[in-house]
Amino acid sequence: MDFEIRDRSVVQGRRRLTREREVYLALVGQGVGTAEACRIVGINIRTGRRWRNGRNPTGRNVGAAPITAVTAPSVRGRFLNEDERVYIADRHREQVTVRQIAVELDRDPATISRELRRNAHPVSGDYRPHAAQARAEARRSRPKISKIAANPALRQAVQDGLDLRWSPEQIVRRLRRDFPERPELHVTHETIYQALYVQGRGELRRELTKALRTGRAMRRPRRQTQQRTPRMATEMVMISERPAEIEDRAVPGHWEGDLIIGKDNRSAIGTLVERHTRYVMLVHLPAGRTADLVRDALTATIGRLPTHLRRSLTWDQGIEMSLHQQFTIATDTPVYFCDPHSPWQRGSNENTNGLLRQYFPKSTDLSVHDRDHLDTVAAELNGRPRKTLGWDTPAERFAKLLAETS
The missing domain is CATH 3.30.420.10 (Ribonuclease H-like superfamily/Ribonuclease H)
Structure with missing residues (x-):
């Protein structure tokens, strides 16, 4: 077998294969199969599987030294990207706490916790970064049909509540209390506001905005604290x-x-x-x-x-x-x-x-x-x-x- 990355195929003991691991994960991310990526990098296929899927907690590797995680990605956006998911998988396998991972990635701990919970394998519960990326992208596909638009019963219930001058929060709380076994009738109050105010959706009649306590036909965005006009002409002493x-x-x-x-x-x-x-x-x-x-x-x-x-x-x-x-x-x-x-x-x-x-x-x-x-x-x-x-x-x-x- 000829190796394209390593010029020697002899056993190297517990030496950290940092560069090989980076190349292997990059190949997997490009769609190369596990066996082929292992052949190109020059590692045992079991090592590749362990890098990709994590150690088996009940297997023979339970006592092995933890794998050193790759450097935390420096580029971040609103949503987690694939590099960040790979980093989360690495650190999670090393049993690093969620809060520590959040600090290293400059993310909220709830973001990491939610990622590990929502995008793990639905059966085994293992967190596999590339599969998690695919699940996140599928879930984020747009445009989506609003829950209110897709459910006539929910739309009618919301409209009835607004006709009685109930607030959106009162409506959603009452629906959850009265129909605990019908999740299709469970929405957030922000969903109702979106259906009322966002142009072109048409889930709810526009005139229902008059039933809101503000009575506004247009939504007024909250300004950020630093954008607000100061109340005082001169600086306050707190x-x-x-x-x-x-x-x-x-x-x-x-x-x-x-x-x-x-x-x-x-x-x-x-x-x-x-x-x-x-x-x-x-x-x-x-x-x-x-x-x-x-x-x-x-x-x-x-x-x-x-x-x-x-x-x-x-x-x-x-x-x-x-x-x-x-x-x-x-x-x-x-x-x-x-x-x-x-x-x-x-x-x-x-x-x-x-x-x-x-x-x-x-x-x-x-x-x-x-x-x-x-x-x-x-x-x-x-x-x-x-x-x-x-x-x-x-x-x-x-x-x-x-x-x-x-």
């Missing part, structure tokens, strides 16, 4: 950069602020809570809550305090504070911003806003309350004994601070 003295409430003069909103978002009242004493001040906003009006009202309210009692203000990322830098310049009070959707970072203020709703119910016009009424409500709240203050009132604690100043 709560993570707030000094440690503010966290433990030991030092007075640090405030939390927010707005409570009235009917149809047309009126608002500003709320300020001092973290050390829980003292409340209400900010009158009779003309609206635009950034300039909020800036002026906060400046007037905070400006009445002594310097040592206006050390900082913590606010959420509402657009009403977009002129925060001008407020800081006017009052010498730095503003710190909470993380998005994190109301617990202003816990005292959120608690106070809940108490204020007893005086200013939701869905009412807050512009009807004048300055005197706001002061009366604030005084009543500040006169309540508080367990966290040892049953002192916020007004008593705040009065002590003012007395120490004078």
Whole structure:
């Protein structure tokens, strides 16, 4: 037998046949049979089968040294390619963990786990990279008929749900609950959105989009975080950069602020809570809550305090504070911003806003309350004994601070 790759056919023991293995796998990938590829490379056919299919866990090779994996492919796209599948097979045979393989390929661990589960041999469960590539390509063939278009019963069920103004998620959850043994009626809510919005499909009547809560005839894509327009005209200082003295409430003069909103978002009242004493001040906003009006009202309210009692203000990322830098310049009070959707970072203020709703119910016009009424409500709240203050009132604690100043 003549060998085209190796000039000697003598046994080489446990030497790593790295180059031979690369050539062998390339030949197999080109469609060359196992026996012919082994002949060209100059290896035993059993070695070729082991390289292609992996070791038999119950056979004589169970104690053999693991085969060194080839270098991880550097080119990657949205889907796994054949080189990556060969690499996964190599490392999987060496019993490397899914997470380690994912790190080496710069892929999500779920991608590797799903690949080994979906594209393995349906009977033996062995993962063979070239067969896996063929299965993936067959599964990815386009165009495909939508599940909704192919199933009249499913299409009718979805249309009935939309006629009742159910959301797509409510529809799919109810179908799964009511028909657990009929997988042909199981879809995702994204499939319904695609059927409604993608032009030219026609699985669902286009006028059904009016039944959605948005009522849009066109789908509005979500913008990436880096593409969103910044809310603030100047850079925010986040709560993570707030000094440690503010966290433990030991030092007075640090405030939390927010707005409570009235009917149809047309009126608002500003709320300020001092973290050390829980003292409340209400900010009158009779003309609206635009950034300039909020800036002026906060400046007037905070400006009445002594310097040592206006050390900082913590606010959420509402657009009403977009002129925060001008407020800081006017009052010498730095503003710190909470993380998005994190109301617990202003816990005292959120608690106070809940108490204020007893005086200013939701869905009412807050512009009807004048300055005197706001002061009366604030005084009543500040006169309540508080367990966290040892049953002192916020007004008593705040009065002590003012007395120490004078």
